Structure formats: C-alpha cells, structure tokens
Amino acid sequence: MTVGAALDCPLCLGPAYLTARVPYSMTLSHGGTAHGHRTVVLCPGCDRGTSSAAGLLAFFAVRERIDHTNFREAAPLVQEWVQRCAEVTYSGVDLDGEVEEWAAGLMD
Numbered sequence: 001m002t003v004g005a006a007l008d009c010p011l012c013l014g015p016a017y018l019t020a021r022v023p024y025s026m027t028l029s030h031g032g033t034a035h036g037h038r039t040v041v042l043c044p045g046c047d048r049g050t051s052s053a054a055g056l057l058a059f060f061a062v063r064e065r066i067d068h069t070n071f072r073e074a075a076p077l078v079q080e081w082v083q084r085c086a087e088v089t090y091s092g093v094d095l096d097g098e099v100e101e102w103a104a105g106l107m108d
C-alpha cells in the first residue's frame, strides 16, 4: 500500500485530501479470485458521512497536511481508512449477467 499526494476527486473533480493505492481482490464468475490494486481518494465532499473516512476528515479539518509533527496522530487514521477501503470487494457475477442480457438482446 502506498499513500500519496492528493489528486482531484474523480467524482466531483474537487481537490482531494489524500490518495492511496490499496490491494483488492475480485471474485471471478468461474470462482477464481483476481488480485490487484486500486487507487482510493479521500475527498472532503464525497466522503462526508462515510464512517471509514470520518477520523481522517476530522484530522484534515484542522491540519493542512501530514508531516513529521503530526504523523503519529495521522498514522492510525490513515490505516483505518485504507483498511476499510481495501475490504470492499467486487464481484464479476453481476457484470456477466449484464453481458448475457446484452448478448440475448442482440439475438432477438
């Protein structure tokens, strides 16, 4: 996992506080599991009300950045946020169903 400088939020295009590359796994339709990485973004607008982001958003509400003076305070908050982001898994089954419906429509 890496935590990096903020990009713009891909949802609202506003400035994000933080980005992180986290590992994730995806269940494939034949039962296998694919592992990869995805980038998650901490956005003060879109993540408001998200429990996993609450601690970090509160941190950034009073501090501009994570530096050597507040790193020990920020580290567990970053860890909590990233861990919850990484727990989200995606299933390929729903997508397969949509593809089948689309293909069946073509054959009508």
Ligand SMILES: [Zn+2]
Pocket: 009, 010, 011, 012, 013, 014, 043, 044, 045, 046, 047
């Ligand atoms: Zn946003």
